[in-house]
Amino acid sequence: SKVKSLEELGISSTILKKLQEMGITTVEALAAANAQELSQNLAIPLQTVQRLISQARNALGLGLKTALEIKKERMSLPKITTGSKNLDTLLGGGIEVKTITELFGEFGSGKTQICHQLAVNVQLPPEKGGLSKRAIYIDTEGTFRWERIEAMARAIGMNPDEAMENILYVRAVNSDHQMAIAEELKEIIPKENIGLVVVDSITGHFRAEYPGRENLAVRQQKLNRHLHQLMSIAELFDVAVVVTNQVMARPDVFYGDPTVAIGGHVLYHAPGIRVQLKKSRGNRRIARVVDAPHLPESEAVFAITEAGIRD
Ligand code: ADP
Ligand code: MG
Numbered sequence: 449s450k451v452k453s454l455e456e457l458g459i460s461s462t463i464l465k466k467l468q469e470m471g472i473t474t475v476e477a478l479a480a481a482n483a484q485e486l487s488q489n490l491a492i493p494l495q496t497v498q499r500l501i502s503q504a505r506n507a508l509g510l511g512l513k514t515a516l517e518i519k520k521e522r523m524s525l526p527k528i529t530t531g532s533k534n535l536d537t538l539l540g541g542g543i544e545v546k547t548i549t550e551l552f553g554e555f556g557s558g559k560t561q562i563c564h565q566l567a568v569n570v571q572l573p574p575e576k577g578g579l580s581k582r583a584i585y586i587d588t589e590g591t592f593r594w595e596r597i598e599a600m601a602r603a604i605g606m607n608p609d610e611a612m613e614n615i616l617y618v619r620a621v622n623s624d625h626q627m628a629i630a631e632e633l634k635e636i637i638p639k640e641n642i643g644l645v646v647v648d649s650i651t652g653h654f655r656a657e658y659p660g661r662e663n664l665a666v667r668q669q670k671l672n673r674h675l676h677q678l679m680s681i682a683e684l685f686d687v688a689v690v691v692t693n694q695v696m697a698r699p700d701v702f703y704g705d706p707t708v709a710i711g712g713h714v715l716y717h718a719p720g721i722r723v724q725l726k727k728s729r730g731n732r733r734i735a736r737v738v739d740a741p742h743l744p745e746s747e748a749v750f751a752i753t754e755a756g757i758r759d
Pocket of ligand 1: 553554555556557558559560561562731752753754755
């Protein structure tokens with residue numbers, strides 16, 4: 449029989465309480481904890497802490513899974529349709545929960561339009577490509593338009609007012625505010641039946657507040673902390689997190705390694721899916737998945753229409 453709670457490990461109630469204050473409430477969390485940090489925070493000897501952690505690890509076993517189990521877990525993760533079959537196929541079915549998806553590309557490449565579409569589509573029932581859930585839209589640039597939500601909802605036969613009621617909007621005025629909002633998400637998500645968190649854009653405030661090369665280290669450090677907040681939210685609450693990142697157009701490197709050439713990928717050091725968007729003729733856009741080992745290196749063409757994202 450598997451040990452399921454910290455209480456069952458026989459940890460004293462004083463230490464239990466301290467662990468809880470640190471946010472360590474499960475055997476898994478204790479097994480993954482850093483011994484040095486715990487020792488300092490709990491003010492108990494390192495040896496004692498190491499014993500606690502190995503107790504937790506033993507209780508969990510090695511955690512071996514078969515490849516088939518991993519496949520089943522992965523395949524059963526729900527996805528949100530983008531509205532374009534081409535784009536969905538490129539993404540392996542749509543935008544995944546428990547994952548951060550970064551949409552990056554030049555101005556006008558369709559990042560914000562896709563975010564609007566996903567905020568509508570997440571509300572669809574699973575058989576139609578949604579999660580029957582609501583969206584949180586963190587807008588840092590003031591480019592959110594309820595008119596687009598209304599039009600996109602109407603186009604798929606959804607009641608526009610209901611669709612708008614199911615999108616919780618917040619304008620982040622600076623990077624500190626943006627991070628404070630991300631912190632609050634832990635309280636909001638479980639209460640409000642949220643399936644999607646949008647941050648449009650994730651980088652804007654950070655770039656403006658920490659400009660240039662000389663601030664690069666601080667900026668990246670802060671951004672990493674922000675990403676970490678978002679990653680744990682995605683993992684903990686089974687939500688999809690979609691972030692946008694505006695980068696300069698560099699058509700010359702579209703087929704090379706854009707990671708190095710464009711610079712400023714937010715997800716460079718974080719797991720997740722990076723989708724590069726590029727303008728094409730008229731309302732056509734080209735999407736490419738960058739650096740995802742499980743997805744084929746290919747492109748998808750989609751269109752931005754009055755009705756929303758389409759093939
Ligand atoms: P980004 O966020 O990447 O800068 P957007 O997502 O805002 O770009 O995309 C802007 C483009 O979306 C516009 O150039 C326009 O072609 C298209 N677009 C915006 N609104 C509409 C609409 N109502 N009908 C058709 N196309 C639209
Ligand atoms: Mg935009």
